[in-house]
Every structure is written in structure tokens, then in C-alpha cells.
Amino acid sequence: MDRLDMRQIWKEFGGIAALSGAGFSARAGEVHALMGENGAGKSTLMKILAGAYSHDGGEIRIGGEPVSITNPQDAIRNGVSIIYQEFSLASDLTVAENILIETLGHGMFVNRRAMHARAAELLARMGFDDIDPGEIAGGLTIARQQVVEICKALSRDCSILVLDEPTAVLTTHETEKLFNLVRRLRDQGVCIVYISHRLDEIFSLCDRVTVLKDGATVGTWETGALDHTSLVNLMIGRELKDFFPERQITPGPVALEVDALAAGGLVSDISFTVRRGEVLGIGGLVGAGRTEVLRAIFGADPVSAGEIRIDGRPRTIRSPGDAVRAGIGLVPEDRKQQGCLLDLPILNNAMLTPVNPHLGFWGLIREARERGATEALRSRLNLKAASIDAEAGTLSGGNQQKVAIMKWLVSGCEILLLDEPTRGVDVGAKVEIYRVINELAANGAAIVMVSSEMLELIGMCDRVIVMRAGRLAGELSGEELTEEGIIELAMGRKNVH
Amino acid sequence: MSTNPKAPGLVSLLVTYNIYIMLAALVVISTLLSEHFLTLQNLFNLLRQLAPLALVSIGMLLVILTGGIDLSVGSIAAIGGMGVAMAMPALPFDGATALLICVFGGVLFGALLGAINGALVAGFGMASFVATLAMMTMARGLAYMLSNGQPVRFPRDLPTAQILTGFGSKGLPGIGLPWPVLAVLVVIALFVFLLRRTNWGRLTVATGSNENAVRLAGLPVWRYKFLAFTLSGALSALAGIFVTARTAVGTPVTGIGLELDAIAACVIGGALLSGGRGTVTNTMIGVLILGLIGNIMNLMSVPAYPQQIIKGVIIILAVLMQGIGARAKRRV
Structure with missing residues (x-):
């Protein structure tokens, strides 16, 4: 019964x-x-x-x-x-x-x-x-x-x-x-x-x-x-085949180089590079230190060792503000708590950046320019909202994620760190976010994406580095980039390199 | 299942305009209760008395917008008002320049006390309630010490003092709009502009709305908090000076309980104590509502103690209305 x-x-x-x-x-x-x-x-x-x-x-x-x-x-x-x-x-x-x-x-x-x-x-x-x-x-x-x-x-x-x-x-x-x-x-x-x-x-x-x-x-x-x-x-x-939109890009010059990065006791000896037009995935178990790596690069947590080079030049990043000025944007995992201002309009979310080219002298808001820029981003990202004055909290999860990305496009960030960008959104919205990621990469952005969904890593990324217990367990690309390959590295059954 | 199709419209109207409706109702009630109410004389007097609360409420709103609270405003007002009363006769010269120096010095000292609040909250991560509570008793203590607990009188014929008390008691020639009210209007206009038209204002609101998100956007959250407290201190000191200008005496008991009125004005005006929501204009409506309640009761000769009870009830009613309204709006 x-x-x-x-x-x-x-x-x-x-x-x-x-x-x-x-x-x-x-x-x-x-x-x-x-x-x-x-x-x-x-x-x-x-x-x-x-x-x-x-x-x-x-x-x-x-x-x-x-x-x-x-x-x-x-x-x-x-x-x-x-x-x-x-x-x-x-x-x-x-x-x-x-x-x-x-x-x-x-x-x-x-x-x-x-x-x-x-x-x-x-x-x-x-x-x-x-x-x-x-x-x-x-x-x-x-x-x-x-x-x-x-x-x-x-x-x-x-x-x-x-x-x-x-x-x-x-x-x-x-x-x-x-x-x-x-x-x-x-x-x-x-x-x-x-x-x-x-x-x-x-x-x-x-x-x-x-x-x-x-x-x-x-x-x-x-x-x-x-x-x-x-x-x-x-x-x-x-x-289903529309799940991961096709992307054909020849990667450009190296945009971000992380060399022997260590942070917060857990993360150590992390090195990788990302080219323009490339999507690099970071796989691994929750707690392996993936979020910590992104936060350290972004200056949200202190870096204890290592070097970060942008376009070949070493940069010191002590705060998220430094990172944004160096052209790095982070879209955090928890968009409700960290990514969006849920009570404020889309426009205000889009302009939430220390590098806002639309401001006048003395930080004066030039509303027409900002509205124009936000409208342009809204159609570029295919953001579904009644208007750019709608509060971010009224949007669906996928659209909130797009709103969280907007500020980095306003700031002209070309290195984007995405932490679980499709967590908790439905299938249709996932495809939308994939499309946005591909579009950004096609326009020359270097993208680092942390994900716990292996299909997503395989479908979206050119290369995937896998972390285990705060360290790099290996890198996969091409034929090697399979679910089994990621699991083996993440769980420590095998070491590549 | 089906609801009256007109209901959402009426509800949203009530939600959007509830404080305006309340203000209008109070004006009507006052007019009916007393023939003296709707006279320029009474209105100007009322506004003149409300000027200090208006200034303090703007500062309070800034702090509340960032998600904090400032309990020290009344004590800082006392220091500002007394400081000017003590400094005027002490200066070796007289006149407008001397007054400007006194006022500027008083406001600067208020800003300094506010900055200490700001540093404790934004720099050391102290809860604003605690930091400003400590400042509230320290500043009040300082005010008593400076005056030995006595009111500070100054010679009425001192030219500097005459300008100050003239400012406090006179008004625009012709219509008689009191100078303090005019000054408050300028301050209101300034902060409406700052909050709505500058990036600083927008980010101050954003800080209260979601501090984490603002920090992770690479913006210096501490700066918005620090500035809000600093400005609150400055505006409080200025408010104290306005009190001295009106009453022609500086007393260490100025502004006791002022923080509560200012918080009430913000809350009646729809500001969220958790931050991120509130406007200067609505807060000023809150100030007017508070002032009118007092004025009505004075006109009706309600004694002071019951007045406090009635005031409390009206604050609760105003906030309840907003809560019901907000819930209704969410359903719509």
C-alpha cells in the first residue's frame, strides 16, 4: 500500500x-x-x-x-x-x-x-x-x-x-x-x-x-x-548531446601560472598554468583543498608560499582587491552567501567591483552608462530576468550564477576562477552556464573551474588537475580524461607523473 | 484558491506607502485636535526641535545600512554641544570665524569619537553594539567631567554666542523657516545624493546587504563601515551644537536616549536593522512621525510618562504594519 x-x-x-x-x-x-x-x-x-x-x-x-x-x-x-x-x-x-x-x-x-x-x-x-x-x-x-x-x-x-x-x-x-x-x-x-x-x-x-x-x-x-x-x-x-556545447578553440598564451603555491596548512605545492581560451578543471574530493586553492590565488586567504604570475609577470596578491586589479575574478561556490547581493538589483550586483570603468569623477554613478553595460551583459549571458532592476534573489539559481559572473566582465577580468559553478541548478540552467563558460573562453578568458561532477569536468574542460589532501595528484587530458581516471587520482589509487 | 483580484493592488499600495499614510493620518489627527497645530509658528517650532534628531538619524541610518548600530550618538551630541559652549568664550577672538572654528572643532571631535567606534568595529571586528555601548558611557562620562555635571552657560552678549543663538532661534527672513531646519535640509540633500548617486553610497548599502559577497568582490568592506561610524559621530556632534544653539546652554545631559529615537526613526522608515535596506527620505518621515506623536500629545497636554508608552506602542504598530506588508508583498 x-x-x-x-x-x-x-x-x-x-x-x-x-x-x-x-x-x-x-x-x-x-x-x-x-x-x-x-x-x-x-x-x-x-x-x-x-x-x-x-x-x-x-x-x-x-x-x-x-x-x-x-x-x-x-x-x-x-x-x-x-x-x-x-x-x-x-x-x-x-x-x-x-x-x-x-x-x-x-x-x-x-x-x-x-x-x-x-x-x-x-x-x-x-x-x-x-x-x-x-x-x-x-x-x-x-x-x-x-x-x-x-x-x-x-x-x-x-x-x-x-x-x-x-x-x-x-x-x-x-x-x-x-x-x-x-x-x-x-x-x-x-x-x-x-x-x-x-x-x-x-x-x-x-x-x-x-x-x-x-x-x-x-x-x-x-x-x-x-x-x-x-x-x-x-x-x-x-x-542529452546538447548537454556540453561544442567548443573549438586553440588556446592562446599562458594567462595564469601558479608555482608551488601553499596556503592555510592544507594546500601545498600546487603548480599549474592556464592559457587564454582554455578551461582548466580542478577535480578531487570535497575537502581536498580545491576551494582553498582558488581562494588563495584570489587573495581571499593568505598565501604562505609560492608565486603567481599573470601574463608571465609575477604579481603579489594580498587581497581580493589586488586580484581583481590584476584581472582575476572569483565566482564562489556559495552564490547566496558569497556570490550575490540577493536583496539588491541585478544592476548593483553587476557594478560590485573595485574596477568599475563606468564611474565618473569622485565615484559618481553614471547611470545611463551602467544601465547600458548591464543590459548588454544581460543579453550576452542570456540572463532571464524581468529587468536589470529585479532583485537578484528573485532569480533562479542558474541566473543568479550569471549575475555573480557579471561583475567580473564589467571589471574586464580575463582570468576567472569558478567554484562549483553549477551546484544546485537544474539541467537546463547547467547547459546555460556551460554555454556562458564556453563563450567567455572563446573571447580569450582563461578559466579555472572546480567541480565535483565528473561528467562536467570531462565535458567542459580541456585539462583537469586532480587534488588529493591538499596536493596535486595528477593531471588528465585527452584520452586519459575519464571518470575512472579522475576517481583513481582523487582517491589515491594511482599517481600520474 | 481565488482571491479578490483587487486585494494585491491595495495591499501593495499600503505596503509601499504605509509610512506616508501614517504621517498623513497624524497630520489630520493633529489638525482636528488643535487649531494651533496647522500654524506656521507651531510647524516651524516642531521642525526646529526635530533638527538634531534628524541629523543623528541620518548618521544612524548610515551605520544601520552597513549592518551595525551606533549607541553613542547621544553622548557624542552632548560633547559636541558642550564643547562649543565651553570653547566660544575661551577663544581669544570673536565673531563668525570664531564660531566656525568652534563648530568645526566640535564636529571634528565627534568624527574622531565616531572613528574610534569605526576602528573597533571595522578594524578589530568588535560587535558594534558593544563598541558603541562602551563609547556611549565614555563620552557621557567625559561630558560630565568637563562640566562637573553642571550646565555650561556662556555670556549672552558674546558676539560669537549671539550668532550661534541667532542661528538657533531665528529663521529665513520673510517666511521664517528656521535656520537649523534649512541646514538639515542641506544635509538631507547631501546624503540623499551621496547614497543614491555615488559608488560609496551604493557600496555602503551593499556592505549591509551581504558583507561576504562585497568582500569577495574585492572591495574594502572595512572602509564603508569605518566611514559610516565616523560620519555618524560627526553628525551627532553637529546635532549637539544645534541643541546648544536653540537652548543657549550646553549641558552634559543632552541627548540621553537620543540613540533610541534615532533607531526608532530609521526602523519606522523601513530600515532593516540587519543592514542593506533603508533610505534617508523615509528615515526623515520616521523623524517627522516621532515628532508629530510628541507634538500631538503636548497639544493635548498628555503628561510625559504616558507619552513614552504611547510612543512605544506607535513604534510597534509602524513596524508591525511593515512586517505584515512585507509578508503580503512576498506572497504577491
Whole structure:
């Protein structure tokens, strides 16, 4: 019997239908994938299930009984737990306190020992008995924080667990561990709703797939009945081969040379070069130091050793301001926290740079020039927004990423460091970002791109360097540039060079 | 499912203009309550009294825009007002130049105290609440020390003082628009221009909106914060001088609680205490709303203590309205 059954759910936001009769049903003991482009209604549907939104029409049945979920407490009472991309852990509390946070409210005193024992038991049940319940949650890696989140859900005996893009922040190894955990929960009879943009995961983990499009259900299929192409076609009606647009460029002169760079205790002895027109990928596990390398080059973290040469000349970069003036731009991994000013218009985001050629004397804003430049970038990057006065926060993830890139094009940066540029955006937006990267490279930019998605590295990059534990594990290009090759270097099974 | 199609329009209208509506309502109420309200005499008096709060609120807004708070404004105002009162008779010469030197010196000293706030916050990463709380008690202590806790009087016939008190009590010949009000209008215009038309203003707002993003864009975040506190200090000292000009005495108790009124004006004007949102003009509406509330109650002879309660209630109402409005807007 279906554990969860959502039928004909309607939801409007100010007269615009976000969901028009969407629904699906999932069984106990199955992993059910929910697929669809951003804006297809996955999040809205899940927020309704979680009680974060009310629904305007339709019915939710849990265990065959119609239930009314009007607030998060209702959802929890009905055994629904959602693990969002943004965790809701209290980062200053311990693991045990986080897992059992709801019970903290009961009674006057906290039995710390019992709490630790219960938390340890839950962690062990999930195969993570190496996490100390007494550790401060904020000090854990993202992957482990996620495990704590899942434990928290289990602590309240949830029968329906929704995972919203759980692997976006995980390494290959961690992902495998999470999958094992998900399978274990499935075998224990939990009904798992799994949201991800990564097709591979759907096929290796999920039993059935429901595809949403434009707020309605396209249909539900057994995973075995579909392949990559048919699934993508169901979601966007586009062919897989358009995934990685063709790029034919003969690389120009060397733009950036990094020589024996060391930074922050973790990263050491990193050397590489990037030519104009070239896309260099940096692969490796999360925590291998890839972000740290980009930040050190950009002057956001202090460099402890090594040299950075731009167009053949050594440059001292002590701050991001120095880097921008030297022609380097960084698009950080976390666009909401670091890349964009979500509350401010696109125009202000585009002009957020110490090298703004459109300013007049005394920093006077010349609005007509700035608007013209921003409009030009908007069409060059194919930015989908009502106007350049729209707040960045109202845009979709892919378009926010384009906004984050805009300021470097305004500044004339020709060396762009992109950290996970397609993290958490849907398939269509990924293709858009790939197109933008190719366009920038074709115009002579040198691009360094960190990515955890191997298909992306293989499809986009001319060469890929792989990092392991803060050091360079090797470089791959041409025939050698395969998923196996990257994994072997990243995990340390083999050393090239 | 279906909602009244007219509702979003009305709601967004209320959201956008809620403080203007509130201001208009207060004006109407005041006019109905007292025949004296809508006289130039009363209005000019009201504005004259509000001039110092307006100056302080602009400085406060700058700090709030960067995501900080400045609790030391009232104490710095006291130092500015007293400093001028003490310096005028002490100077070996008289007249306009002497006054300019006194005012300039007072504002500069206020800027210095503000810069210390700024250095603590922007340079040492101290929470602005704590840094300016410390400055608030230090500056107040200094004000008491300088005067032994007594009001500082100065000879009324001193030419320098006559110019100052003339500025404080007289107005533009003809219409009688008070000089301090005129001066505040100039300052308002200046900061409206700076915030809207210069890169500095834009980046000050950006700093409060998302400090991390601004830093990672290669911009010197500390500079915007430091400048905001420095300007807040300068404007506070100037506000204190305006008080001395109006009352013809410098006292160490000037501006006690002024920081709260200034924060209230910003918040009523829609500024976000987390930074990144707020405008000078709306903050000035906030100042007017606060002033009108006081004026109405004075006209109605409401005693001082209940006034405070009513003021608090109105601040809560104003912010509640904005909250409801903002939520409605998000749904639209």
C-alpha cells in the first residue's frame, strides 16, 4: 500500500499557479525520485508536505488516511521529515543536542548521559559510529552534518524521509556512504523521497521516478524502464548531446601560472598554468583543498608560499582587491552567501567591483552608462530576468550564477576562477552556464573551474588537475580524461607523473 | 484558491506607502485636535526641535545600512554641544570665524569619537553594539567631567554666542523657516545624493546587504563601515551644537536616549536593522512621525510618562504594519 499519497495538489502564489494538480504516491520501503527542472514545483510540493506552505487544493494521504498538514508540527506528527539543502543544525550545540533537540524542551533537566547514549545508538544504526555525540555540530564536515540531520529525523520515528539534493555537497566517497544509509533505511521500511539533479544517482539508488513539469505531474515510472536520455527528455524535452556545447578553440598564451603555491596548512605545492581560451578543471574530493586553492590565488586567504604570475609577470596578491586589479575574478561556490547581493538589483550586483570603468569623477554613478553595460551583459549571458532592476534573489539559481559572473566582465577580468559553478541548478540552467563558460573562453578568458561532477569536468574542460589532501595528484587530458581516471587520482589509487 | 483580484493592488499600495499614510493620518489627527497645530509658528517650532534628531538619524541610518548600530550618538551630541559652549568664550577672538572654528572643532571631535567606534568595529571586528555601548558611557562620562555635571552657560552678549543663538532661534527672513531646519535640509540633500548617486553610497548599502559577497568582490568592506561610524559621530556632534544653539546652554545631559529615537526613526522608515535596506527620505518621515506623536500629545497636554508608552506602542504598530506588508508583498 502507498505510504504517502499526494493527490491533485494546487498552490497559487499571488494568482500564479506554482502547482496545478501535481501529485504522486510512494510506498513504504522504496526510494522514490522526484525529478524536474527548477521551477517545476518539486520544492513547493515538498514544502506543502512539510507544512511550510499551505495548499489551495488537493489531498494528502499518509498510510491511506487523509491528513491535514497546516504547519511543521503536523508534518512531524505524521512522520514526515525533510532534510533540506540548507541544514537547520544549531552549529554551537553538540551532535547529541542537535539530534535530540526536540526532547530538550521536555522537563527541566537534561540527562546528558542518556542523551549521548541515544544519539550514539542512532548514529550506530546508520553506520556512523565514528561521530562523537559530544562534538560541536558546527565543527563537523558538511557530510557529517548531514548525517546528524538525518539522525535528527530518525529520532522522531519518521516514516517518510525527504532528501532534497543531499549529495550536492558530498564527495564521491561520502555519497556512497549516504547511499548505503538510504538503502538501509529503505530496507527498514522507511518511505524515502529523493530529489536530485544528478541522473546517475537516480538510476543507481531509486526504485521509481516521478517527473514534474510546470507544476504538474508528467508521470511515474520504474527506474528500470528509463535511461538517461528518456529521463532528460521527460524533464526538459531536450537531447542529452546538447548537454556540453561544442567548443573549438586553440588556446592562446599562458594567462595564469601558479608555482608551488601553499596556503592555510592544507594546500601545498600546487603548480599549474592556464592559457587564454582554455578551461582548466580542478577535480578531487570535497575537502581536498580545491576551494582553498582558488581562494588563495584570489587573495581571499593568505598565501604562505609560492608565486603567481599573470601574463608571465609575477604579481603579489594580498587581497581580493589586488586580484581583481590584476584581472582575476572569483565566482564562489556559495552564490547566496558569497556570490550575490540577493536583496539588491541585478544592476548593483553587476557594478560590485573595485574596477568599475563606468564611474565618473569622485565615484559618481553614471547611470545611463551602467544601465547600458548591464543590459548588454544581460543579453550576452542570456540572463532571464524581468529587468536589470529585479532583485537578484528573485532569480533562479542558474541566473543568479550569471549575475555573480557579471561583475567580473564589467571589471574586464580575463582570468576567472569558478567554484562549483553549477551546484544546485537544474539541467537546463547547467547547459546555460556551460554555454556562458564556453563563450567567455572563446573571447580569450582563461578559466579555472572546480567541480565535483565528473561528467562536467570531462565535458567542459580541456585539462583537469586532480587534488588529493591538499596536493596535486595528477593531471588528465585527452584520452586519459575519464571518470575512472579522475576517481583513481582523487582517491589515491594511482599517481600520474 | 481565488482571491479578490483587487486585494494585491491595495495591499501593495499600503505596503509601499504605509509610512506616508501614517504621517498623513497624524497630520489630520493633529489638525482636528488643535487649531494651533496647522500654524506656521507651531510647524516651524516642531521642525526646529526635530533638527538634531534628524541629523543623528541620518548618521544612524548610515551605520544601520552597513549592518551595525551606533549607541553613542547621544553622548557624542552632548560633547559636541558642550564643547562649543565651553570653547566660544575661551577663544581669544570673536565673531563668525570664531564660531566656525568652534563648530568645526566640535564636529571634528565627534568624527574622531565616531572613528574610534569605526576602528573597533571595522578594524578589530568588535560587535558594534558593544563598541558603541562602551563609547556611549565614555563620552557621557567625559561630558560630565568637563562640566562637573553642571550646565555650561556662556555670556549672552558674546558676539560669537549671539550668532550661534541667532542661528538657533531665528529663521529665513520673510517666511521664517528656521535656520537649523534649512541646514538639515542641506544635509538631507547631501546624503540623499551621496547614497543614491555615488559608488560609496551604493557600496555602503551593499556592505549591509551581504558583507561576504562585497568582500569577495574585492572591495574594502572595512572602509564603508569605518566611514559610516565616523560620519555618524560627526553628525551627532553637529546635532549637539544645534541643541546648544536653540537652548543657549550646553549641558552634559543632552541627548540621553537620543540613540533610541534615532533607531526608532530609521526602523519606522523601513530600515532593516540587519543592514542593506533603508533610505534617508523615509528615515526623515520616521523623524517627522516621532515628532508629530510628541507634538500631538503636548497639544493635548498628555503628561510625559504616558507619552513614552504611547510612543512605544506607535513604534510597534509602524513596524508591525511593515512586517505584515512585507509578508503580503512576498506572497504577491
